Amino acid sequence: MEQINKGMPAGTACLYQSFAEQVVMHPNRIAVSDEHSSLTYKALKQKADLASHRLYASGVRTGNCVALILPRNCEQIIHVLAILQLGACYVPIDPDYPKERIDWIIACSQPSAIVTQRELSKTLWGNDSLTKAMSHLLFVEDQFNFVPDEHEKPVYRAAGAFAYIIFTSGSTGNPKGVVVGHQQVLALINAAMPLLDATHTDVWALFHSLAFDFSVWEVWGALTTGAKLTIIPKSVIWSPDALVQYLRAEKVTILNQTPSAFYALIDAESKALKMSEQPLCLRKVVFGGEALNLDKVKKWWQLYPCEILQLINMYGITETTVHVTWLTLSDSLCGTENSPIGEGLSSLEVLLLDENLEKVADGEIGEIYVAGDQVAFGYINRPDLTAMRFVASPFHTGKRMYRSGDLAKQIDGQLFYFGRADRQLKVRGFRIEPSEIEVVLESHAKIQRAAVIAKPCLDSGLSDGLIAILIATEESFTAQPIATLRNYLSQLLPVHYLPSDFLFVKKFPLTVNGKLDEKALLMQWQANQKSTSSLHQQRLELLRLKQQDILAKSTT
């Protein structure tokens, strides 16, 4: 341990060191568990030390990147620690990503090693991966064969600048790798943990993929407080019924959710309680990753009043290290327009600026800019993109601020989210904010959820009207609701806000990160168009045959 941070100036603590402090305080408490095993803090450190020895022996050094392509299990956490311990930086890749995306991330981050499993690598790259072309592959199952060479001790340089690179999808083009450092993550943890009142008795669930930065908060929230991190198996993640059972069995106290995932959980938990299951041990649920619709959360408060189980909304961006704002939710906030996101964390400053980078007045909509200790380094191998998004701050001498592309307004110190600046649609010359229509649709008693997307025009790239994709509260409503809905909407919205097309679906497609997948929604609508039009064709054909038949009969 004494080697760690040797010679580092004060104030340059690193993530591994924060973990190591917990090992000293809670050696025998469980640090991490998956469906097959669990490790105490002491055992986790031993495994991570050995893994870092092996990474070092295969050439990984301070400042290098190491890609992690692993299924959901303890090995992920062991290797995150092992990589950071060497002062290297981890690049998490979800094994369920399309191969093109995986290859892109690897080409872009140039990792000096790829930690994975033999089976996964075969699926991805075939047997080629086992040849020398990919000699920097390290298979976790071979770890037990590794005998550390006592003469070649790893050099611990754990404060090395970069901690992880997480690739996010831009609205256009290839994913971009956001480079985040130890200091930024520690700034987040130091600012948010006291608010969360998290202790070593908590049980955090690792719900999200390591490739989604919500996981950074889950992993380090647990490992820097001496708490337990329980890795939810893949089969449980996407089944709300299985998830509520899992949360009970594992006695999870802190759960992090995208709103889309949580809405489904409310119904599952409501069912479970009706079957007289024990109440959950949950203390806090933290929302992030998407705008929250408070009206959808009301049902949860009938199950668990907010005095018992705190719901917290956190707005955040990968480029400013997971979370930016904090808001403890309560009944009294219901009915506020748009999504309330609260106040900025103490480690950063949220600025709402106009086109000329001047602060907007209270109550006016501005673009969110974030300055302070959580601002990431930038995008890997994209100096141009870094310099256009991480820009000089007129409010902090010599410092940068990140321009988010998100809109918000501030009233009495409280922030309200107003959607993406670039999600604004232009339909027939009108500028439209889809979330405004979604809120109105969801206020209808028979509509559980709504998503509004632009209807592509066949001849040009422009939008030609709006499509509302809906989930009904009752099956029966989907039969003939359109006229009713149109009527309802026309009383509440200007005419150019009215969707031209409506489609009912059973559930919304989610991205691998649990957010609403708008591309897949559009494809669903297109598929529906095709099948309705082919049904139409078939009917026409039948009619034509019948007419021929009648004609034939009449002529004979």
Place this chain on the structure above:
Amino acid sequence: MSENIFDDESMAFVVLINHEKQYSLWPEVLTIPSGWEQVFGPQTRDTCLSWLNDNWTDLRPKSLIEMDGN
């Protein structure tokens, strides 16, 4: 609101640098913030971006490069 000033290709831009050797694209019409100096431009947005790709070779701030010692 949808057209951010940093994305407006009709404007002239400059490239700024701070004491940490971090760069920022900057619209020429706006006052240069304190703690930043102009190192390139005014030029078109595209020219500034290619200059950045050629000249900004290390994403690490200067203080971290010094700490890493390489």
